Amino acid sequence: MIRVLTLLLAALLALPIAAEAQKPIKVGYPMILSGSGALFGEPALKGAEMYVEEINAKGGVLGRKIELLPRDTKGDANEAVRVSRELILKDNVDFLVGTLTSAEGPAVSVVAKENKIVFIANIPKTDQLTAPDKLHPYVFRTSANTTMEGRSAAEFVAKWPVTRIATISPDYAYGQDVTKSFVEHIRKLKPSVQIVDQQWPKLGEADYTPFINAQLAKKPEAVFSSLWGGHFVTFVKQARPLGYFEAIKLNFIGVGEAGSPETTKALGAEYPVGITANTYDAFYWTEGPPAQREYNARLSKYLKDEYPNSWAIQGYMGIHVLAEAIKKAGSTDSDKVSKALLGLTVDTPHGKMTIREKDHQATRGLLYGQVVKDAKYPFPILKPIIYVDPIRFMD
């Protein structure tokens, strides 16, 4: 009788545990899903969703499925804070991954700190997110930061036979930070360099012509730009007829993913081929790691798109790193996962990536290349793709 009772009791006790194990791990995903930023937010979400679908098909993490809860931040830091609080307090999410702009990332980081919930920023690049005075145990970043991006660009430009260098960047956190990193690093690498002009059009400027004229008047030999997405497209459409790219002999480096397939597709024949640019990912990277090719083959099927989006990898890597950390911690407790993230190395489609203990920053590689025409695709591509391992110039 006692044995039966004990069994019954044990079964009763085990019930909630079993139910707990069945409950999905909830991950909030604040992302821009409307307005002009949705251009990038949507594909990042798709990448995250694909990872979740794949891991759930394999039985999830710690025997539990992952449930992704996407929320629209509308590209506004206040809205990002609001939806993140709601995700934590109302939807009881275990973790936050996401955000896009360099305004949203640091804002959500504060929410993560208050609520002691791990937050992985998968797109924002501003150095300020993980700067020593802003760093706390719960914030991590899987995208490259502005130091890594600015310095990697400086390495390219330092090899060009030029000394008169100009910059053009959108006037907000990302543009300012990445330009500062570029300028500081190029001065260090090549002290003979002169910064002859710096233009700061506002973010979303519709008319770049006055800035282009003013820059050309200073006769630079090379230009660093961090105009991105549709802003870069608009800029090129106005700069080309003014003879801008010929005047600088195509000595132009465009960061902010100016070389992404989406941007080269949008500009098509108007793209100033011959310039150097970067991208998050490239489905046509045939010399890349096999894992990257497999990832893009799966993504192509998932998105039903022959030329899968290069921003998807941002969402994919963000959730991937979180899942690996949960596995390592053996728990969904944010404090344990936060500790597991320190020094965690993950096999990403681009190769091994480590979350550094010292600043919670991933050693995310950057893809650069010269933009050239290729008969295989109806738009220009980067060829060859140069994978820049950032470890050597990270502080």
Add this chain to the structure above:
Amino acid sequence: MPDLSFVFAQALSGLTAAMFLFLIASGLSLIFGVLRVLNFAHGSFYMLGAYGAYQFVHWLGTGPGRFWWAVLLSALCVAVLGGLVERFLFQRLYGKEELYQLLFTYALVLILSDAAKILWGTQQKSVSRPPGLTGALSLFGATIPYYNLFIILLGPAIALGFWFALQRTRAGRFIRAAALDRETLGALGVNVNALYTGVFVLASFLGGLGGALITPMRSVVPGMDTEVIVEAFVVVVIGGLGSFWGTFLGALIYGQVLSFGILFFPRFSIFSMFALMAAVLIIRPWGLLGKPLK
């Protein structure tokens, strides 16, 4: 002292921007002048004009003059849409509180921007310059793209044609009369409702045309509707709401201040624009060429 060719290039770049702003702001000003409605959705018509041009260029394939046909068809479609919106939605709001009209036009902004997102997705679209206008002219040491020259010539042509139509045609007289006193005009047997629809169609056409014509110079993206409406408002506030030449003057000032502003305040050219608007509002709240509202 910057050299003269540079000053010349800056002036022409300001002029190009001004002509686009004029195309867009004139529709906004016209609707306000006649219908007494501040149409926030005017920027949405501009956005639809841009997407329309992209779509028609796409559909027309490689036909001759496809860009120009696309521009015309797109502007016409936007004009028809404007007419439908006025006839079936706006007409219910005349005589109601202004707040309702504002809220309605704002709702329209949200609906149209989501509609555009559903139809065309969120990826940026791009339209190439029409063949024949792809090159550039070297003038006094400055490089002026042919397309910009075309826009600089088109703007005043439209302004003059428009002004002539307002001054010399029967419909133009009715429109001016409606702006002054709609009740009396109605009592005289003029179909004011049809006139309003006509004005709305015309204004939408101008907005759509502006959007379609700007496509070779910028990317077509969600959000371009709200960007432009703010600029158009600044233009009409400076020039005078409802004043035709005021809008033209406002656009010219806006273009030049932006062009030369970056030389003096590289990072505050936008600020100089708003400072100018504030100054105008303090000294002449009805705008440079506007008339005080009674």
